Amino acid sequence: ILNVEQSPQSLHVQEGDSTNFTCSFPSSNFYALHWYRWETAKSPEALFVMTLNGDEKKKGRISATLNTKEGYSYLYIKGSQPEDSATYLCALQADRGSTLGRLYFGRGTQLTVWP
């Protein structure tokens, strides 16, 4: 089992604040890194899939960076809005092995944005 750590566990910010959280993973097993946003009672929504060291991806006010050599990824939200409130999950897709596509999830960062 590969250990994927996310921090902080939870975060409360005011509307308009920018925020970021971290996902760390064992770099030796890296294949791809996935970020999901998971709102209560809904399906986790894929945000980014990142594969290359130094990758930076952006979707609206949300962006992510990847460092595969040191084993971490950052997710940034610029100008947080109440609708950004959700749990953000990262998942490591490890080397191709017996279970292609297997994801190892962190516990998530629960973000609450207050109006």
Place this chain on the structure above:
Amino acid sequence: GAVVSQHPSRVICKSGTSVKIECRSLDFQATTMFWYRQFPKQSLMLMATSNEGSKATYEQGVEKDKFLINHASLTLSTLTVTSAHPEDSSFYICSAADIGRGIGYEQYFGPGTRLTVT
């Protein structure tokens, strides 16, 4: 993005009974479906991987005779919890992927099923 449905969203059953959970990819063909389980304050943990038309691959520690998985078509996979016990109470969620996409393909998740065994 692709849509995956999961039914039921919530089920309560008595100890010793069996429960079937369905996972459907609505607008794409899923060569592979994954079943995860999440206990309170824990991460999503993979239980098994199923490829259409073949037997599921179970993760270490997951009893294949207790958690029966069938992936009979490219749009439907089912998880049956047989002879459920209170310790099987958990949140079960499926995802679907088209493995043929290659590196970095996305998995699309259903909304999950909350199982409570009394």
